Amino acid sequence: MVSDALTRMLILQDRDMKLQQVEADLVSIPKERRACEARIATLQAEIEASRQRIKELETKGRSIETEMASVEEQVVKYKNQQILVKKNEEYQALTHEIAAASEKISELESSELEVLYELDEARKVQKVAEEEIAARIERERADLGKLDEREQRVSGELAGAKEAFAKAEAALDKPTLSKYRQVARGLKFPVIVALSDQKCSGCHMRVSNAIDSEVRAASEITTCDNCGRILYSEA
């Protein structure tokens, strides 16, 4: 049996839970949004880093080519000089320079090949990674959209929830209301629970016989001797 006062308390509990849920949502939604935005920023930074890596390789490749062109130019100069020199030592010195330059060119060629290979690999990896990251960003953006919708909906519910809560509070007499507040302050919802088979359905502990009969009588507000929740009889 549930007394009138208990019925009103149960209604208050329901409105209280609803209001707290709305308020908790209004606190958590902006946090969820920031977390979502941070994840998007991280993903974008990942894309940027991999693009940067490719740019660096491209720059490296270009600088190798530039260096190679200048060494090749040098070789042409040496060869032209060789035609003009008279002394054998000078001719030999230039031959030596040309050999050194040719060596340098082949070194540069192999560096360039390495860079081109790396670039090729990096581009392949980047293509796959960018597609995957873009899909993840899209999912995060969709979540952001849902958060916006949820926030709008919940904001719209706040005034109504406050009003319903105030109404439910007003329906209780002072002692009952202060009892409810006292119990609700320190406990997790639900704070008004059924007693079935002499067990509190809040903490699942067995209550004393005295409490059991008090709850059955339903003439006053009785709390669980273990957890302190307000009890009502389901029978």
Ligand SMILES: [Zn+2]
């Ligand atoms: Zn209990």
